[in-house]
Amino acid sequence: MHQPTIVSVRGLFALIAVSLLTAVAPAYAENDTPMAVITGAVDDIKAGLGDRRGDFEEDEAALLTFVDGLLSPRFDRNYAGRLVLGQHWKKADTEQKKRFIAGFYSAMLGRYAAGILEFQEDRVEILPARGKGDDKKKRAIVRTIVTLDNNEQVPVNYGLVQRGESGWKVYDVNIEGISYIRNFRAEIDSEIKKTSLDAVIERLEKEAAGS
Numbered sequence: 001m002h003q004p005t006i007v008s009v010r011g012l013f014a015l016i017a018v019s020l021l022t023a024v025a026p027a028y029a030e031n032d033t034p035m036a037v038i039t040g041a042v043d044d045i046k047a048g049l050g051d052r053r054g055d056f057e058e059d060e061a062a063l064l065t066f067v068d069g070l071l072s073p074r075f076d077r078n079y080a081g082r083l084v085l086g087q088h089w090k091k092a093d094t095e096q097k098k099r100f101i102a103g104f105y106s107a108m109l110g111r112y113a114a115g116i117l118e119f120q121e122d123r124v125e126i127l128p129a130r131g132k133g134d135d136k137k138k139r140a141i142v143r144t145i146v147t148l149d150n151n152e153q154v155p156v157n158y159g160l161v162q163r164g165e166s167g168w169k170v171y172d173v174n175i176e177g178i179s180y181i182r183n184f185r186a187e188i189d190s191e192i193k194k195t196s197l198d199a200v201i202e203r204l205e206k207e208a209a210g211s
Contacts, residue, residue, distance in 0.1 A: 076169040139160075
């Protein structure tokens with residue numbers, strides 16, 4: 001299978017950070033399932049954007065605030081941050097872990113928030129769940145197909161984790177075999193080995209601040 005272009009990957013990662021994660025309800029419900037989380041995403045984005053696309057194109061700060069309001073309570077940033085930091089997690093102290101998670105989340109938000117402006121609901125097809133499912137499992141994968149501008153259809157699989165009363169939360173997305181967790185982990189690992197964890201944290205914080 002061919003690898004997606006950089007432009008396609010960036011656009012799809014934007015969809016990860018925004019369109020998918022906006023679907024998770026803040027409160028847990030008995031019918032909250034991984035499939036329900038993804039199925040509700042399209043309608044949630046449509047309702048949230050409304051006629052505000054033009055305003056968001058002109059006001060990046062407003063866009064980031066809007067996306068953060070949707071994403072922050074619904075994304076398992078602690079788990080994702082731990083996975084991204086990988087082997088360096090155990091060596092990091094409490095303050096480093098806290099700053100890394102916050103910096104990584106903010107930097108990711110800044111990189112991909114603009115992707116919401118390109119979202120088109122008719123380009124996402126949610127595929128039927130495989131198997132009968134198991135309520136005892138704490139992780140799940142939901143498969144979708146995203147159609148790009150050139151009509152290419154790209155498989156996108158979403159990884160979710162069960163967090164008790166908080167319901168299902170998203171922590172990873174796989175695009176044509178490219179996991180955003182693995183992608184960022186390789187990037188961060190290489191950077192830490194060349195510099196240091198503190199240097200990486202400072203870089204993420206500066207990126208998040210727009211400097």
